Amino acid sequence: MSRSRRVDPAPFEAGVLDLAHDGRGVARIDGKTTFIADALPGEWVRASRVSRRRSHDDAVLVEVLEGAPDRVEPHCPHFGTCGGCSLQHLEPGAQRKAKDAILHENLQRLGHVAAERRWPPISGPAWGYRRRARLGARKVDKKGRVLVGFRERRAPLVADMDSCPVLAGDIGALIPALSRLIGELSIARRVPQIEVAVGDDRRALVFRVMDPLSPADSILLDRFGSEHDVDVWIQPGGLETLQPLREGTPWPGFRLADFDLEFSFLPTDFVQVNAAINQQAVSRAVELLEVKPGDRVLDLFCGLGNFSLALARRGAQVCGVEGDAGLVERARANAVRNGLEASFHVANLFEDCRNASWAQGPYDSLLLDPPRAGAEASIHLVAALRPARVVYVSCHPGTLARDAGILVNEFGYRFSGAGIMDMFPHTAHMESIALFERDGQA
Known part of the structure; x- marks a missing residue:
C-alpha cells in the first residue's frame, strides 16, 4: 500500500x-x-x-x-472549493478532446485493443444540464447558517455555495432559500442531504430526515414547495421510506422525442444525468444495433427501460435485465404506459447468469449499460449467445477497456468504433459508447 x-x-x-x-x-x-x-x-x-x-x-x-x-475563466465563483466540477478552467471543446484521448489511451493500455473508428464526441449544453444530484446540508454555527451544496474538493465538508450553474431546472438558484428553510426547521441538524430530481415538467427535492418532522416543519416544507414550484419528498430511512410530503404528488418524468416515449420515475431512481445527451445516446445505440422488426435484443443493466423501450418502439423483441427490483417494476410500468411489449427480469448481473431462463437466447444483438464496475461477469454471456452486435455504454474508461479486451481478444469480436459522450461537462467523469461486431458481420 x-x-x-x-x-x-x-x-x-x-x-x-x-x-x-x-x-x-x-x-x-x-x-x-x-x-x-x-x-x-x-x-x-x-x-x-x-x-x-x-x-x-x-x-x-x-x-x-x-x-x-x-485555459478559460471558470464560470462559477465556487470553482476550486466545490468538488462538483474539476474542469471549468478548460474550454469545453478542449475538455472533450482530452476525454477522448483518455478513453482511447485506456483502451490501448488496459484492454490492448484499438477501435477501428474514433467517433466524434456527442455533446450538448455545458450549463444547466444536471437533472440528478445529491447536495449535502450542514448547520455550521460559526457561519450562523446551514450550508447547502456539493462537498468540498479537498475535505468532506459541505461547500459554502449560493448558486450552482450546472444544476438543471434553475435548482442552483434555490440554494440560499434551501439554506434558510433548513435553518428554520426544528430538526435543522438532522437533515444531512437533499436529492435533486428534475424531470421535463416537474422539479423534485428529496429531504433526508434523521428525526421526525414536527407539524410546523411540515408546514414550512409545504410552503417552500408551493412558493418555489417544487415537489417536496421526504426520506426518513432507506429507499423504501420515500414519500411525498403531499399525498398524490405526481412523479417526475421525461420524454424521448425521437421514439415518442414517456417515462415516469421516482425522484431517487437512477436516470441519466444529462437529458440532452441521453436523447442522443439512445438514438445512437439504436442506430448502431441496426434493429429490424422482430430482432431479438438483450438489454443488460436496463434500469427504467431507457434503451429497451426505444428498441421495442423500432419493433424489436426486447428482454431487459436489471438488478434493482424497483427499477424493473418501473420499467414494466413504463412499457404499459407507452403501449409496448417487452419482458423485464431481476438478476444480479455481477454473478454468472448463464443458466438463467432469460439468458438462453437466441439474441441477435446485446446492449450493455453497466455502472462504473463494468460488466465483467455479464460479458461472458456473449461467448454463449454470440450476438451479431454488442453496443456497450460505459461510464468508466478503465472497465470498458477491460471488457473490450475480453470481447476482442478472447471472444473474437471486431472493435468497430468508440467515442465519448459528454454527459458531465466540466467534470472528469466520462461516458462513452462502443460497438463490437461478430467477425464476418457487416
Whole structure:
C-alpha cells in the first residue's frame, strides 16, 4: 500500500505534460509523477505539494506562469472549493478532446485493443444540464447558517455555495432559500442531504430526515414547495421510506422525442444525468444495433427501460435485465404506459447468469449499460449467445477497456468504433459508447 510521507510545501515550478483521468495536470519532477490540481497540459506553473507517496506526489496550483491557450475563466465563483466540477478552467471543446484521448489511451493500455473508428464526441449544453444530484446540508454555527451544496474538493465538508450553474431546472438558484428553510426547521441538524430530481415538467427535492418532522416543519416544507414550484419528498430511512410530503404528488418524468416515449420515475431512481445527451445516446445505440422488426435484443443493466423501450418502439423483441427490483417494476410500468411489449427480469448481473431462463437466447444483438464496475461477469454471456452486435455504454474508461479486451481478444469480436459522450461537462467523469461486431458481420 502506498503511504503518505512528510511533505515540503515550498512552492516549486514545473511544466505540465498531460491531463490525468481525474482532471489534474501531470508533471514529472526529478523523474517522479506529480499530479497538480487545476493545472493544464502545456502550462508552466508554480505549485505546492500536499502529499508524497512512493508512486507519485500530489500538489495544488499556486500560480500559472505560462497559461495554456485553452485555459478559460471558470464560470462559477465556487470553482476550486466545490468538488462538483474539476474542469471549468478548460474550454469545453478542449475538455472533450482530452476525454477522448483518455478513453482511447485506456483502451490501448488496459484492454490492448484499438477501435477501428474514433467517433466524434456527442455533446450538448455545458450549463444547466444536471437533472440528478445529491447536495449535502450542514448547520455550521460559526457561519450562523446551514450550508447547502456539493462537498468540498479537498475535505468532506459541505461547500459554502449560493448558486450552482450546472444544476438543471434553475435548482442552483434555490440554494440560499434551501439554506434558510433548513435553518428554520426544528430538526435543522438532522437533515444531512437533499436529492435533486428534475424531470421535463416537474422539479423534485428529496429531504433526508434523521428525526421526525414536527407539524410546523411540515408546514414550512409545504410552503417552500408551493412558493418555489417544487415537489417536496421526504426520506426518513432507506429507499423504501420515500414519500411525498403531499399525498398524490405526481412523479417526475421525461420524454424521448425521437421514439415518442414517456417515462415516469421516482425522484431517487437512477436516470441519466444529462437529458440532452441521453436523447442522443439512445438514438445512437439504436442506430448502431441496426434493429429490424422482430430482432431479438438483450438489454443488460436496463434500469427504467431507457434503451429497451426505444428498441421495442423500432419493433424489436426486447428482454431487459436489471438488478434493482424497483427499477424493473418501473420499467414494466413504463412499457404499459407507452403501449409496448417487452419482458423485464431481476438478476444480479455481477454473478454468472448463464443458466438463467432469460439468458438462453437466441439474441441477435446485446446492449450493455453497466455502472462504473463494468460488466465483467455479464460479458461472458456473449461467448454463449454470440450476438451479431454488442453496443456497450460505459461510464468508466478503465472497465470498458477491460471488457473490450475480453470481447476482442478472447471472444473474437471486431472493435468497430468508440467515442465519448459528454454527459458531465466540466467534470472528469466520462461516458462513452462502443460497438463490437461478430467477425464476418457487416
